[in-house]
Amino acid sequence: MNDQPESNTPRTHAEIVAEARRRREAAALRANLGRRKAQSRERSEPDDLTPPHDPRQKETTCR
Structure with a gap:
């Protein structure tokens, strides 16, 4: 990414x-991509750390 024009003629x-x-x-595309990546990480982290809620499993363990 060269900021200088290729010739000496003024732009x-x-x-x-x-x-x-x-x-x-x-810049807006880069910012949006970064924001989407951060949001997808936030959404995926709880799923990785906690098991999914299954009410049937809770019923069978209480009996």
């Missing part, structure tokens, strides 16, 4: 705006 306003938009969208 147009449209090029600068388009690059800024691409950078913002890429």
Whole structure:
């Protein structure tokens, strides 16, 4: 990712705006991916640590 243009010609306003938009969208995608990964980890951790609730199992152990 080279920030400098390939030639010495100045960039147009449209090029600068388009690059800024691409950078913002890429940052938003990275943030969303990180947030989704964190949420899926939070959802999966309790399942790994505690056994699933089964009312039939509780009834059989009490008898």
